[in-house]
Amino acid sequence: MAVNLSPLQFHRPNFLSTLRNVLNETHLAPEHLELELTEGILMRDADGAIDILHALSGMGVSTAIDDFGTGFSSLSYLRDLPIDKIKIDRSFVQDAAKSDKNAAICQGVITLALELDLRVVAEGIETVEQHDYLMSLGCEVFQGYLFAKPMPLDSLITWLTQKAQMTSNA
Numbered sequence: 412m413a414v415n416l417s418p419l420q421f422h423r424p425n426f427l428s429t430l431r432n433v434l435n436e437t438h439l440a441p442e443h444l445e446l447e448l449t450e451g452i453l454m455r456d457a458d459g460a461i462d463i464l465h466a467l468s469g470m471g472v473s474t475a476i477d478d479f480g481t482g483f484s485s486l487s488y489l490r491d492l493p494i495d496k497i498k499i500d501r502s503f504v505q506d507a508a509k510s511d512k513n514a515a516i517c518q519g520v521i522t523l524a525l526e527l528d529l530r531v532v533a534e535g536i537e538t539v540e541q542h543d544y545l546m547s548l549g550c551e552v553f554q555g556y557l558f559a560k561p562m563p564l565d566s567l568i569t570w571l572t573q574k575a576q577m578t579s580n581a
Contacts, residue, residue, distance in 0.1 A: 413445040415477060418452045422459070427466050434470075441471035445496070449477050453492065461492060468493045475532070480520060490527065497524045501535020501555070508544040521548050 420426060434441055446467065453460045453476070467474055475496035476489075480503055499520050507517045517533070524531040533545045536555030545553070559570065 415447045421452050445473045447475045447477040464493045496530040498532040504533050504535050508540050518548050521550050
């Protein structure tokens with residue numbers, strides 16, 4: 412389960428204890444939780460953020476930098492942050508196959524992430540062309556309307572059940 416965090420949530424003094432309580436109450440295993448953070452959250456108090464990220468890692472919770480490339484992050488922080496994943500913002504993905512500049516950014520982010528042993532997610536995939544192009548650059552994880560649109564939980568359960576049945580019948 413991936414959850415986007417706001418700066419207020421992440422920087423609350425009781426954030427980690429609240430998270431532990433929620434995990435205990437819901438019986439969600441920490442390894443099934445991914446927290447998505449924007450670059451801005453990490454840059455606001457970098458040292459404090461690094462401490463929190465280490466604590467999350469120690470708990471088994473994975474973390475991702477969401478909308479990567481849209482903020483003003485420092486590559487030195489990227490090198491030192493205990494994160495698991497980078498999500499390339501859809502503004503770069505949208506025209507990557509048609510824009511040399513967006514393609515260069517996508518390729519650079521993918522290469523950098525892979526060299527740092529991070530997973531890369533391309534956000535906002537809407538066409539097969541976008542998917543295939545980014546896959547050719549080495550991206551392996553994708554999200555966007557090409558695969559499914561946001562839906563209520565009941566619809567998601569039905570959709571997943573149908574997908575699972577189609578896969579098992581294939």
